[in-house]
Amino acid sequence: xxxxxxxxxxxxxxxxxxxxxxxxxxxxxxxxxxxxxxxxxxxxxxxxxxxxxxxxxxxxxxxxxxxxxxxxxxxxxxxxxxxxxxxxxxxxxxxxxxxxxxxxxxxxxxxxxxxxxxxxxxxxxxxxxxxxxxxxxxxxxxxxxxxxxxxxxxxxxxxxxxxxxxxxxxxxxxxxxxxxxxxxxxxxxxxxxxxxxxxxxxxxxxxxxxxxxxxxxxxxxxxxxxxxxxxxxxxxxxxxxxxxxxxxxxxxxxxxxxxxxxxxxxxxxxxxxxxxxxxxxxxxxxxxxxxxxxxxxxxxxxxxxxxxxxxxxxxxxxxxxxxxxxxxxxxxxxxxxxxxxxxxxxxxxxxxxxxxxxxxxxxxxxxxxxxxxxxxxxxxxxxxxxxxxxxxxxxxxxxxxxxxxxxxxxxxxxxxxxx
Numbered sequence: 001x002x003x004x005x006x007x008x009x010x011x012x013x014x015x016x017x018x019x020x021x022x023x024x025x026x027x028x029x030x031x032x033x034x035x036x037x038x039x040x041x042x043x044x045x046x047x048x049x050x051x052x053x054x055x056x057x058x059x060x061x062x063x064x065x066x067x068x069x070x071x072x073x074x075x076x077x078x079x080x081x082x083x084x085x086x087x088x089x090x091x092x093x094x095x096x097x098x099x100x101x102x103x104x105x106x107x108x109x110x111x112x113x114x115x116x117x118x119x120x121x122x123x124x125x126x127x128x129x130x131x132x133x134x135x136x137x138x139x140x141x142x143x144x145x146x147x148x149x150x151x152x153x154x155x156x157x158x159x160x161x162x163x164x165x166x167x168x169x170x171x172x173x174x175x176x177x178x179x180x181x182x183x184x185x186x187x188x189x190x191x192x193x194x195x196x197x198x199x200x201x202x203x204x205x206x207x208x209x210x211x212x213x214x215x216x217x218x219x220x221x222x223x224x225x226x227x228x229x230x231x232x233x234x235x236x237x238x239x240x241x242x243x244x245x246x247x248x249x250x251x252x253x254x255x256x257x258x259x260x261x262x263x264x265x266x267x268x269x270x271x272x273x274x275x276x277x278x279x280x281x282x283x284x285x286x287x288x289x290x291x292x293x294x295x296x297x298x299x300x301x302x303x304x305x306x307x308x309x310x311x312x313x314x315x316x317x318x319x320x321x322x323x324x325x326x327x328x329x330x331x332x333x334x335x336x337x338x339x340x341x342x343x344x345x346x347x348x349x350x351x352x353x354x355x356x357x358x359x360x361x362x363x364x365x366x367x368x369x370x371x372x373x374x375x376x377x378x379x380x381x382x383x384x385x386x387x388x389x390x391x392x393x394x395x396x397x398x399x400x401x402x403x404x405x406x407x408x409x410x411x412x413x414x415x416x417x418x419x
Contacts, residue, residue, distance in 0.1 A: 286335030
């Protein structure tokens, strides 16, 4: 029987991804698409499936090993039929945003990326006295076990040790801000402990980091979409018969691209040295999607090359993938600007957090009919609130006001979307 080395397929831009679980052992018989090992990036856990049926001859990796595309993981004894390795991994447990370089700090907690979730750190944890569940918790929370002293038997690191390191790290990340004192709320009345979802648990510290590191300012304005809304409804009515919807979000994306091209500072990032701007010549827009476990931000690429109907179809497809947890690393990478829309829920305004290393984000809430003075009388007009938060190190108030007003002007005259 022929033997085949199963290798890690295409996993996007990720390299040195840790193995957090080995699901087979020598002698096991596997079927096509049976999971062999589980990898964990900062975006998702990913199972590498068997490309065909066969018997496991050898497992070529160990728990904690780091692998990249093309790394051999399992040797199968298989028949002579041709084998094609899968190009896409099974994605599970989606997370939020971006990959960044890892910079360990002296307190045992790794410095997380400027946005998104923690990258895998010290995944092999060589020589560390800790069990698999503790190692997994450390990876999830971004804790370097190599810098912790265990309180368990024979110096074994426990989950409490990891959680203590997390609390210490948050204190440091909080720039000396003391933690809120713990209270026993049960003495005041009945309580219920409800664990945070994985997305909220892991994204919370990095939202906090963005808030502390980025000097946020929010500028608000309104767009008169009285003329745009009937046109949108006409497109939406025709689209329903084809299985998708046309929402205001597609128009916001196209209008944002026009405004971003005229104000490139909003489509930039600060350089690592903070002494120059990296101006992006592409227009990949992140769109916050509400899922049962929290917000996920998929990215629509090359928005400047797509029309309203094409964007609407892609938004519908991508939103379904997000809600079902079927995301790929490429789905959540590379945004240059983000839109967070609460229009389907309500509200009058809010302060969206800048998704660093981006420097600005557009927040939108529900439109409402208001009396607007036309110079002679008050007229009922459909007004859409726009809330632009920005990094004040890059963008000043006057520039923010110009950008937001330009965005409103574009929405008020849909013909400008085709210029």
